[in-house]
Amino acid sequence: MLSGVRVLDLTRVLAGPLCTMLLGDLGADVLKVERPGTGDDTRGWGPPFDPTGASAYYLSVNRNKLGIALDIGDPAAQRQIESLAADADVVVDNFRRGTLESHGIDPSALLARHPRLIWCTITGFGAESDRPGYDFVVQAESGWMAVTGEREGDPMKVGIALADILAGKDATIAILAALAHRGRTGKGTRIFISLAESARAALINVAQNVLVGGRDASRWGNGHPNLVPYQLFHASDHPIVVAVGTDAQWIACARSLGLDELANDPALATNAGRVGQRSRIVDAFGRTLALRSAQEWKDQLSTAGVPVGVVSSVLDVVREAGGSPLTGMPSSVGGVVRRPPPGLDEHGSLVRLHGWNAFTRAAPSA
Numbered sequence: 001m002l003s004g005v006r007v008l009d010l011t012r013v014l015a016g017p018l019c020t021m022l023l024g025d026l027g028a029d030v031l032k033v034e035r036p037g038t039g040d041d042t043r044g045w046g047p048p049f050d051p052t053g054a055s056a057y058y059l060s061v062n063r064n065k066l067g068i069a070l071d072i073g074d075p076a077a078q079r080q081i082e083s084l085a086a087d088a089d090v091v092v093d094n095f096r097r098g099t100l101e102s103h104g105i106d107p108s109a110l111l112a113r114h115p116r117l118i119w120c121t122i123t124g125f126g127a128e129s130d131r132p133g134y135d136f137v138v139q140a141e142s143g144w145m146a147v148t149g150e151r152e153g154d155p156m157k158v159g160i161a162l163a164d165i166l167a168g169k170d171a172t173i174a175i176l177a178a179l180a181h182r183g184r185t186g187k188g189t190r191i192f193i194s195l196a197e198s199a200r201a202a203l204i205n206v207a208q209n210v211l212v213g214g215r216d217a218s219r220w221g222n223g224h225p226n227l228v229p230y231q232l233f234h235a236s237d238h239p240i241v242v243a244v245g246t247d248a249q250w251i252a253c254a255r256s257l258g259l260d261e262l263a264n265d266p267a268l269a270t271n272a273g274r275v276g277q278r279s280r281i282v283d284a285f286g287r288t289l290a291l292r293s294a295q296e297w298k299d300q301l302s303t304a305g306v307p308v309g310v311v312s313s314v315l316d317v318v319r320e321a322g323g324s325p326l327t328g329m330p331s332s333v334g335g336v337v338r339r340p341p342p343g344l345d346e347h348g349s350l351v352r353l354h355g356w357n358a359f360t361r362a363a364p365s366a
Contacts, residue, residue, distance in 0.1 A: 002027040005027070005028040005029065005090065006028070006031075006087065006089045006090070007023050007029065007031070007088065007089065007092065008031055008084050008090070009030050009031060009033060009065060010033050010081070010091065010095065011092055012042065013041050013042055013094070013164070014061060014161055014165070014168065015094065015168040016092055016093070016171070017032075017040070017042075017061040017168075018061045018165060018168030019092055019122070019169070019171040019172045019175070020092050021061050021062060021063055021065070022332075022333055022335070023090070023172060024063065024064030024065055025063075025334075025336065027335070028089075030064060031065065031066050031067075031084065031347075031358075032062065032068070033069075033070050033081065034067065034068070034069050034344060035071060037069075039069065042061075043058045045057040045058070050326070052343075054341065058341060059340075059341050061168075062341035063327045063328060063337055063338075063339060064337065064338050064339050065339065065341065066339075066342055066346070066347040066350070066359065067343065067345060067348070068345060068347055069348055072103045073103055078103060078104045078105055080352070081105055083355070085105075085117065086110065086113070089117070090117075090119075090120065090175055090178075091120070092121075092171065093107075093119075093120075093121050094121065094122040094123070095121075096123075096130060097127065097129070097130055107121070111190060115186075115188055116182060117188040118175060118182065118188045118189055118191065119188070119189075119191065120171050120175055120178075120193065121193070122167055122168070122171050122193045122194070123192060123194045124137075124194060124196065125138075125195070126192070126194045126196065126197065127194075133194070135163045135164045136157055138163040138196050139157045139158060139163055140157075141196065142196060142199035142200050142203070143217070144157070144158060144162075144202075144203075145157055147206055147217045147218065147219055147220070150219065150221045151218070151221055153219070155219070156219075163198060163199040164195060166198040166199065166202055171193040174191045209225065209226070223278075226271075226275070227243075227271060228244070228274040228275050228277075228278045228281055228282070229242050229253070229274070230243050232311070233286055234286070234289065235293055235297055236290060236291065236292055237294055238293070238310055238311060239294070239311040240297055240308065240309070240311065241308065241309050241311065242289075242308050243307040244306065245307065247270060247271065248305075249305065249307065250268070250269075250274065252305055252306055256300055256303075257285065258288065262284060295310065298310055324337075326340045327341070347362055
């Protein structure tokens with residue numbers, strides 16, 4: 001869908017590389033620029049490393065790109081970057097405020113000279129902040145940790161770098177919108193995305209509960225503040241989650257478990273009533289689900305139309321999804337894996353000689 005769209009990737013670590021990888025999955029020509037010698041920080045973030053020495057972290061978000069190493073402190077490299085930007089459709093960077101400008105690369109000046117250019121900068125805390133953007137810090141300050149973890153335990157981070165991931169996806173969405181806008185008007189645009197804003201926006205219904213109810217949110221462990229039963233239980237062998245979202249599902253679920261007393265109680269016919277009797281329901285479900293295996297319950301409840309799932313390991317998930325040790329998990333946007341992540345400066349000679357035409361000369365290898 002993005003065939004022929006040129007994306008200059010001046011990012012490293014996670015949010016930016018994820019954004020540009022998604023664009024590459026959708027067909028864009030993505031050129032990743034890294035510093036000589038060490039490259040993207042994540043090249044050293046291991047173990048694990050694959051047999052070639054590439055870190056799993058780096059491999060996870062850098063497929064479908066060509067790679068060149070350029071020192072932004074070198075005037076010749078600065079000219080090369082400006083030339084590549086001039087012929088690009090999109091530039092994505094995640095440098096701290098003023099860093100590019102201090103090395104003679106001025107996004108505002110390039111946008112003025114090339115009005116069709118789209119330039120997206122991903123920051124930690126906004127365009128005017130000098131703070132480095134680290135997912136863990138953002139999770140702490142965005143309210144996420146306050147609502148994650150057991151009720152009586154410490155605030156807990158999410159098990160993946162979700163603020164980075166959301167910011168990378170938000171950047172992708174904004175870039176696609178800018179490309180659509182340019183298609184109508186012929187004009188590019190300047191985009192700023194921040195991890196903090198993406199994380200705050202992701203509070204969604206949790207934030208709205210506070211805004212409407214006037215009371216602060218709290219941790220619910222594996223429960224849900226608004227829905228009952230909607231949590232983890234322990235079957236006889238494995239943890240299982242039951243996610244009742246409608247009154248009809250409630251009746252089907254309770255009856256399928258043989259809990260007719262609960263199914264027939266008019267006080268529990270609505271979700272509000274069930275929230276008011278949370279302990280009664282959770283205790284009954286816990287005792288019943290512990291009697292049989294998770295798979296038995298999953299089969300039975302699924303047949304009844306009840307949302308249910310057995311907790312899977314990451315190893316189980318990657319095997320089922322067909323993940324690759326070289327190119328990562330399958331594309332979430334329906335894209336195609338065309339190239340493995342590039343080695344440091346792997347395509348440097350091609351790009352220095354042919355610029356963006358290097359893409360027609362570098363054969364796909366995935």
